[in-house]
Amino acid sequence: MDVDGLGQKLIDQLVEKGLVKDIADLYALTQDAFASLERMAEKSAANIIKALENSKHPLLARFVYALGIRHVGEHIAQVLARNLSSLDALSQATEEELVAIPEIGPEVAQSVISFFREKGNRGEIKRLQKAGVTIAETSKKLEEPLKGKTFLFTGALEGMSRDEAKDLVEQLGGEIASSAGKGVDYAVKGKEPGSKYAKARELGLTIIDEEEFKRLVGVK
Incomplete structure (x- = not known):
């Protein structure tokens, strides 16, 4: 599962404390459980709880x-x-x-x-x-409306993780670029975009925000 802020070091701590044995255990943890970890502030713990909730509907x-x-x-x-x-x-x-x-x-x-x-x-x-994890299923004969289109992502998305957005593009036949270039059809700009955004503007690429991306891929 893709959970922002939950890296390997935190998972190792949770395992060492006996708080988790498998993925499902993560969804039973409270904010206090995360806050008890080494170098974990209350705000960071709250963000992880929110990220876990957002990860409950993976593709x-x-x-x-x-x-x-x-x-x-x-x-x-x-x-x-x-x-x-x-x-x-x-x-x-x-x-x-x-x-x-x-x-x-x-x-x-x-x-x-x-x-x-x-x-x-x-x-x-x-x-x-x-624990509430429900899988977004796809049609067996999935159409590929994005076939031949290449997407670049820069910045954080709010409604889904970057990995989920990339998965969606690939399931719809599109491709993912790791850097800005003339072959990119759409540069998707999230919050606090980095150097890829500046390069995309410099190259005159088509830049869309998260809402435009959702409309393009048919996500509400």
């Missing part, structure tokens, strides 16, 4: 990637989400169905099947759902 690809399935990185998670309609469809897919998906070979297929066969893994997913 299917982001959720699948966060599960930590062996051989399933960000790109393969995108491929699976683009070709399967829901987490249920993925968890029940046969090896034959999985290897029929472009870029999915027998090794990845077996890894996915083995993951969902494990009782502990299924239990963790149920705990996440009980």
